[in-house]
Amino acid sequence: MSLPGQPLSSAFDEALAGTPAAGPRRDEGRSARREQLHLLVHSKTFIAGAIIVGFWVLCAILGEAVVPKDPLATDPLSDLAAPSGDNWFGTDRLGRDVFSRVIAGAQGILITAPAATLLGTVLGTALGLITGYFRGAVDDVLSRVVDAFLALPVVIVGLLAIVSLGPSKLTVIVVIGIVFAPSIARTVRAAVLSERELDYVAAARLRSERTPYVLFAEILPNVMGPVMVEFTVRLGYAIFVIAGLTFLGFGIQPPAPDWGLQVFEHYGLISGGFWWPVLFPAMAITTLVIGVNLLADGLTQAFER
Amino acid sequence: MLGLITLWLLSIVIFTMAQVLPGDVARSILGPFADESAVKVLRAELGTDRPLLTQYGDWIGGAVTGDLGDSQAFRRPVTEVLGPALQNSAKLALLAFLIVVPLGIVGGVIAALNEGRPRDRIISIGGLSATAVPEFVWAVVLIIVFSLGLGLLPSTAQFPDGSGPAEQVKYLLLPSLCLVFVLFGYIARMARAGTIESLDADYTRTAIIKGLPQRTVMRRHVLRNSLLPTIAVIATQTGYLFGGLVIVEVIFNYNGIGRVIFQAAQQKDFPLLQSTVLVIGVVYLVATLIADILYSVLNPRVRLGSAE
Numbered sequence: 001m002s003l004p005g006q007p008l009s010s011a012f013d014e015a016l017a018g019t020p021a022a023g024p025r026r027d028e029g030r031s032a033r034r035e036q037l038h039l040l041v042h043s044k045t046f047i048a049g050a051i052i053v054g055f056w057v058l059c060a061i062l063g064e065a066v067v068p069k070d071p072l073a074t075d076p077l078s079d080l081a082a083p084s085g086d087n088w089f090g091t092d093r094l095g096r097d098v099f100s101r102v103i104a105g106a107q108g109i110l111i112t113a114p115a116a117t118l119l120g121t122v123l124g125t126a127l128g129l130i131t132g133y134f135r136g137a138v139d140d141v142l143s144r145v146v147d148a149f150l151a152l153p154v155v156i157v158g159l160l161a162i163v164s165l166g167p168s169k170l171t172v173i174v175v176i177g178i179v180f181a182p183s184i185a186r187t188v189r190a191a192v193l194s195e196r197e198l199d200y201v202a203a204a205r206l207r208s209e210r211t212p213y214v215l216f217a218e219i220l221p222n223v224m225g226p227v228m229v230e231f232t233v234r235l236g237y238a239i240f241v242i243a244g245l246t247f248l249g250f251g252i253q254p255p256a257p258d259w260g261l262q263v264f265e266h267y268g269l270i271s272g273g274f275w276w277p278v279l280f281p282a283m284a285i286t287t288l289v290i291g292v293n294l295l296a297d298g299l300t301q302a303f304e305r
Numbered sequence: 306m307l308g309l310i311t312l313w314l315l316s317i318v319i320f321t322m323a324q325v326l327p328g329d330v331a332r333s334i335l336g337p338f339a340d341e342s343a344v345k346v347l348r349a350e351l352g353t354d355r356p357l358l359t360q361y362g363d364w365i366g367g368a369v370t371g372d373l374g375d376s377q378a379f380r381r382p383v384t385e386v387l388g389p390a391l392q393n394s395a396k397l398a399l400l401a402f403l404i405v406v407p408l409g410i411v412g413g414v415i416a417a418l419n420e421g422r423p424r425d426r427i428i429s430i431g432g433l434s435a436t437a438v439p440e441f442v443w444a445v446v447l448i449i450v451f452s453l454g455l456g457l458l459p460s461t462a463q464f465p466d467g468s469g470p471a472e473q474v475k476y477l478l479l480p481s482l483c484l485v486f487v488l489f490g491y492i493a494r495m496a497r498a499g500t501i502e503s504l505d506a507d508y509t510r511t512a513i514i515k516g517l518p519q520r521t522v523m524r525r526h527v528l529r530n531s532l533l534p535t536i537a538v539i540a541t542q543t544g545y546l547f548g549g550l551v552i553v554e555v556i557f558n559y560n561g562i563g564r565v566i567f568q569a570a571q572q573k574d575f576p577l578l579q580s581t582v583l584v585i586g587v588v589y590l591v592a593t594l595i596a597d598i599l600y601s602v603l604n605p606r607v608r609l610g611s612a613e
Binding site for chain 2: 045144145147148149150151152153154155156157159160161163164236237240243244247248249250260263264267270271273275278279282285286289290292293294297
């Protein structure tokens with residue numbers, strides 16, 4: 001599982017390694033995991049997704065080291081040049097090389113989207129564990145607040161919060177993370193509701209383990225499957241939302257070579273026939289979201305058997 | 306009743322985000338070099354020098370009586386700005402729904418009838434991919450193909466004043482298609498799941514065994530059950546729809562509620578922003594309420610179950 005673009009597997013391993021659960025149960029878990037891994041490696045959608053996402057992760061890491069031209073270097077004399085042997089994807093309105101900007105542009109979204117999703121998953125999982133385990137009044141109150149939050153589309157809550165706080169990469173990560181938390185909490189809560197009735201939880205409680213231990217060391221490893229699926233599904237959605245916010249000018253800020261930003265800066269020029277500074281970054285986003293969704297689809301099928 | 310509590314919580318969330326998070330709005334409008342006395346005057350004018358609870362009370366009190374305050378950017382009452390914008394957005398959304406609902410349901414049912422076969426995979430993976438691609442990507446691709454390439458449709462959505470329905474549809478077709486692409490996947494997936502479930506159900510087997518023609522089985526037994534969850538999903542998508550409207554209306558230059566939000570956000574017009582978001586929350590809650598009612602009307606189990 002050393003596929004690039006797959007930071008979850010290590011998180012999953014760590015979470016399991018940190019579980020001082022009894023011997024036999026651990027082995028069982030391990031063989032179940034091996035079976036899931038087997039399913040993953042043989043899933044065509046998962047492999048296809050991993051290759052696409054892996055490509056963009058490589059671009060994000062190597063980025064400026066491999067691109068033919070400096071993605072930030074402007075050249076006012078050759079602005080909006082059509083694609084040619086010299087500039088494969090043409091140049092944009094400031095004469096910057098579109099190909100280099102598309103390759104280097106992977107970085108912004110591939111830092112913000114996974115970071116935001118991770119934050120949302122951590123917060124949402126904690127919230128879901130607590131509401132699902134305690135139920136009663138805590139659950140009722142928190143569920144109401146969650147409902148109120150979910151009544152608004154993510155883009156609009158994000159817009160409102162980012163306008164209030166001022167746009168920056170960090171704001172985007174924190175805002176999207178917090179906005180995602182409630183819906184992740186809902187999924188985790190549903191999984192916890194059935195787990196909490198099982199014998200091992202009762203056993204842990206009878207051993208008079210402390211509640212945080214029961215929650216995070218006993219229940220959490222057993223709901224990791226849904227959490228991982230939720231993470232990848234949400235990752236695709238995070239890319240969707242952050243790209244949208246950036247397109248509106250409230251995400252990643254110029255002069256970063258971000259894809260959404262490139263489309264935003266040039267979409268007005270399409271009617272003048274200048275399609276290349278818009279189409280290529282748009283295609284880059286398309287391949288990335290489709291890749292992430294194929295990954296998510298493969299994971300869902302492997303875990304929900 | 307629960308809807309009202311949700312709405313109240315929602316208003317607190319919005320108020321907190323719009324009034325508490327930004328800090329000193331007057332200062333941020335005038336910039337860091339403005340004279341303190343000028344800032345004070347603007348604060349008094351905006352009413353942000355009053356206690357937060359008073360401000361919240363004023364806002365909600367006004368909202369209940371239909372007064373949403375004044376927009377700073379448009380220099381007009383918020384209701385005057387929102388009224389026509391809501392109408393325009395409703396047109397766009399209606400056209401999108403008219404296209405996507407039948408398309409999504411038919412796609413989902415076809416996928417379900419061919420479960421596991423190539424036709425199913427194409428619809429499922431194609432729908433999933435179309436849904437995942439951001440609206441503005443669809444928008445620029447559609448503009449490049451239909452507007453720049455083929456020259457068939459206009460690249461803006463704002464139809465000239467006084468144009469007839471057919472003319473309006475022509476202008477609104479590309480923007481609504483962007484929403485159609487994003488919504489198609491959700492609706493098709495629900496319709497597919499529902500149809501597969503009711504194809505497997507005992508009542509379907511009974512209907513087939515007792516010799517009903519396939520057409521009748523599909524119409525009376527399978528579809529009637531399988532489309533119920535789809536209706537619920539369509540209602541929840543109105544929430545998403547507003548997010549999509551912001552982006553589509555900006556790119557196609559259309560004066561709807563989404564563009565109002567965008568302009569309010571750009572100009573830091575918080576009164577307009579918070580009231581518009583509240584209106585969106587209300588529309589969403591009403592839509593889910595209508596879906597609930599529709600669901601119970603169509604589903605005798607829910608209707609009779611609650612009467613017991």
